[in-house]
Amino acid sequence: MTPATPPPSRDGPKTQRGDTVGTVNHARRPRVGHIAFLNCMPIYWGLARTGALLEFDLRRGAPDELSRLLVEGGLDIGPITLVEYLRHRDDLLLIPDPAVAADGPVLSVNLVSKTPLADLPAEPRVSLASFSRTGVLLGRMLLEERYGRRPAYQVTPPDPETALAGADAAVLIGDEALRVHHDPRGRHVLDLAAAWKDWTGLPMVFAVWAVRRDYAEAHPGLVKDVHLAFRESVRLSREEIGAVVASAARWEPFAPAALAEYFDRLQFGLSERHLAGLREFASRAVRYTEVKDLSPEGPEFFDSEV
Ligand SMILES: C=C(O[C@@H]1C=C(C(=O)O)C=C[C@H]1O)C(=O)O
Missing domain, CATH: 3.40.190.10 (Periplasmic binding protein-like II)
Incomplete structure (x- = not known):
């Protein structure tokens, strides 16, 4: 007599020893860009501190390369140089922060x-x-x-x-x-x-963070998580700026005072004044390159409140 086949387990297939193998998890981490410049250190430092870094598939690169990847769909979320955002904004939504900006000297x-x-x-x-x-x-x-x-x-x-x-x-x-x-x-x-x-008379915005529209529609919860993780990271970095400076000074060819001054000059959020600077730049950029001017209400943001 052949033994009856056991009914399929609700917890997934069993091995011969009877333990559950479980269902395969097909979720993939959001692919997030990281500009390999010192100016981004305070933006990413806190992600390591809170552990959020482990939730991202982080890709480091030069700004032009990361901008291209985001536009082509090789990244889901990340920094994009302002000009490329303006060129490709139909495919992207702006994340309210972080950003790389300065209201006066930026030093770099x-x-x-x-x-x-x-x-x-x-x-x-x-x-x-x-x-x-x-x-x-x-x-x-x-x-x-x-x-x-x-x-x-x-x-x-x-x-x-x-x-x-x-x-x-x-x-x-x-x-x-x-x-x-x-x-x-x-x-x-x-x-x-x-x-x-x-x-x-306005601040200058050099890079913004954006998400691909198709990714934001498919994974709004993940995008919100990434946005809030960055926000918390910048908050922590500001609070613990001495530790950020000390860790940068270990490897970078700049004195701690120079790094502290640099991180202080850099601004990582978009206020109304920054948006006015961004719009002003966009309206002037149309004379030089293929960008679309922003409407007075633009740019279009990802809504993290939903
Ligand atoms: C402030 C800076 O902003 C950078 C300037 C960029 C550009 O010119 O395209 C791109 C990314 C930003 O990180 C800098 O690199 O010093």
Whole structure:
């Protein structure tokens, strides 16, 4: 007599020893970008502190690469340089925070030149750091509209030596630009966020966090969790800024006081004034590149209240 097949278990298949294997969990972590620049350290530091980091599939990269991945669907949520957000906003929703912004000097988005700005020729050769989309467009606006130059541009690797080798000036961003700010070696440094503030009276927003619309529709709860985890992370980093500075100073070529000043200059949220700066930038950017102007009510946000 053959033994009767046991009825299927409600808890999933049994092994020969009789223990439950369980149902396979097909959920996948949200794929979240992380700009590999010092300016993002306070945004991500608290995620490690609270453990939220383990809930994300985190991808580190340069800002141009992460922006491209988010637009193409290789990431679900993450930082995107403002210009690329403006180009692709039909496919994206803005997360209210974090952001990378400054109301005045930012220290790390600079026009670096061999002569003082006033001595730049009428048609200077200007290098644009390959990583950057927003800083380099800001540099172009200022050079052309505020300082009356007609530059010839070339895109170059983002380090100052290469960028300045065959050029009168270069727009640099991130850690390389911060390094030049602290150690100019005879070069002249114009802080482009400070120049934007002098020009428009407004803060400058360099990067925003956005979620793909299709992902937000399918997983609103996860997006809310990610948003709130970032918010808590920035709050913790501000509260424990001494520890953030100490941990950055272990590995980075900057003194603790320089790091503290940098993290203090950087702003990680979008107030009404930041949104006014963002709209102002968008309305000027249409003259240079394929972006859509924002309506007075724009940008369109992901709603974390639901
Ligand atoms: C303030 C900065 O903002 C960055 C500037 C970017 C750009 O120019 O495209 C992109 C991401 C931001 O993190 C910086 O890198 O120094």
